[in-house]
Amino acid sequence: MDTTYLSHAIDVQDAVVRYGDVTALDGVDLQVEPGQVTALLGPNGAGKTTLVDCLEGFRRPTSGTVRVLGIDPWRAGTRWRDRIGVVLQDTRMDADLTVAEFVAMTRGWYADPLRADEILSAVGLTGLADRRVHKLSGGERRRLDLGLALAGRPDLLFLDEPTTGLDPNARRELWELLSGLRSQGHTILLTSHDMHEVEALADQVAVLIGGRIRAEGTVAQMREQSGLPATVSFVSSADPARITPLGAERDERTGRWQLRTDDTTDTLRRVTAALGEDVMDVQLRTPTFEDVYLTLLGRKEAHS
Structure with missing residues (x-):
């Protein structure tokens, strides 16, 4: 992993986003260390999507600063985009294509992609290269999503509800896969409503409520601070x-x-x-x- 970017993989300082009279982000500060899994939590409407949009370069904050891998995402170019991978909660795919065809198509988007066999091996799909996507199980489909996100050799992964809808065994297999990616040096920002998932994966947790980060720390620190x-x-x-x-x-x-x-x-x-x-x-x-x-x-x- 390329860690030549400053000290934080993600560095957000006093970020504000307004939509007319509505303040979606109200002075957000967030730092994510390289090689960590950080869980971004919050109820619906808390501002998570807006914040992630800013981090991925799809939205410009009204004020404040956002740096991802040392770069302002809003002004970032193709080389920066190759360094991030995104797994959406619901990925649309042409179900008639095979796994190998999807991998080949995705590799074409990047200047220096992983080899197809490396992608399939990384997510445990080597034996399913010729299977059509509509015949994959839910867990296999999510592993393919993750493999496609890895195609450009990213330093940073954004994962939106990665195990929603998976059975317990598939969920645990994906957790093990994500833990392995962290051990290889990938930085991961995870959004999830599954607190078991957060406990299993997250090195750090940030809770966003009403457009502000209301609590931060490790799971153990937050449990202790709760006083429960x-x-x-x-x-x-x-x-x-x-x-x-x-x-x-x-x-x-x-x-x-x-x-x-x-x-x-x-x-x-x-x-x-x-x-x-x-x-x-x-x-x-x-x-x-x-x-x-x-x-x-x-x-x-x-x-x-």
Whole structure:
């Protein structure tokens, strides 16, 4: 990978985009390091599409600066465009063409493309070169999308909902493929509504709400900053008078007692000390990243 561009693969500073009286981006700052997977999250209407359009050179910000691989995308030429690859959520293809024909056609767009066999090998489609696109499975189709995006030897990949509609096995195979691309030095900007995908792939997360980046960090950092408690639950035959002083509440639907806590070790110690052998089937649930994300959206909506 060519990393001769400054220190950031993507560097956005105070970007504003207005459509008449509507402000789609309101002072966005975003930095993406080379060789990282960054997930750009946000509800519909948050400004994600507008921001990605600016990064890909399809829209010029009203004010602020945008640099991608050290270049202003709006003014970039063909050589810069060869260095980015794009995988859209829904790619239109002529289903009567074969995989090999699509690869050959796409290679023709670039000055120095990967060889056809390199493209097919990179995404695990070598054995399907002669298969027509309409006979590919959903997972195979997405791998072809990714292979076509790699044809120009890009340094940076933009992926829009790459695993939407895939079955669990195909989704995991694509995650492994994307992790391999990262290990080869590719920088990836990922938009997704699948928080499991974000946890599996992202080195860094940025949450865009109302045209502004409202939270940034690793998944672990954002989980810690959320302040969401863990939940200890258990079954007990003890008298409720022995349990409620612990701060536990009984879920009438399941019959389990639940305690929310920031210190699971101390909580488990207190429960065991108070109830002894009357504690059964202890379960610990820590907040998922989806919990963190939904809480973040709720907090921002409450203060908007």
